Amino acid sequence: MENIEIERKFLVKEIPSNLDKYERIDMTQGYLNTNPVVRIRKENDDYVLTYKGSGLLSRSEYNLPLNEESFNHLLKKCDGIIISKSRYKIPLENGLVAELDVFKGNLHSLFLVEVEFKSVEDANAFIPPVWFGADVTTDSRYHNSYISKYGLLKWRY
Template sequence: MENIEIERKFLINEIPSDLDVYERIDMIQGYLNTNPVVRIRKENDDYVLTYKGSGLLSHSEYNLPLDKESFNHLLKKCDGIIISKSRYKIPLENSLVAELDIFKSDLSGLVLVEVEFKSVEEASNFTPPKWFGEDVTEDNRYHNSYISKYGLLKWRY
């Protein structure tokens, strides 16, 4: 059975003021390949190798566990910018979760939010909260694999 991820991505109008009450995951991720996407990620004390198929709103995604040594070995082989960010999991209506990413280091100032859905129909019918900004789901320049390769869109900020 194929594992499909359906998500929409947004810029934000304002960062919620109460982030300290939400679950936070500190991440470091690098890309071994960007087409197809092959990514490694450290999520707090967990390590994952991810393969993502093509597609912006909907794509296949497979996650495999890594150990710390394998992650550190593969991290040296990653191309482009190594992404460091904190992700906050913010509950929304209808059991949805906003994953607010606040980027660090070279990408400081970039803040994006993603929401995952069970179906394309659910994603299409989603009304974002007021603190969400422009929908950039279909703009591949806001996907982490693109950012790792080309950096920030300086003209947008």
């Protein structure tokens, strides 16, 4: 059975206040390949290997568990920038969750928010909250895999 990820991605116009009241996941991730995407990620104390197919709004995604030793071994083999960020899970209406990514290190000026949906129709019908900025779902320069390879300079206007 194929796992499909359906999500929209936005810039952030305004960071919500009181972020400390929301669930936070500290992440470190690297890319073994960017086409197709093969990523490793540490999420707090969990480790995951992810394969993502092609697509922008909707694409296949498979996650496999890793242990800390495997993660650290594979991290040394990653190309490009190793991304560190904190993800805040902010509840929205209709049971949706905004996943606000606050990037760290050389990417500290980047803030992105993603919302996952059950269907493409739900994604297309979504009206973002006022604190969301421009919709960058269809701009591949905002994929973490692109940022890990090229950094921020290539997408700045």
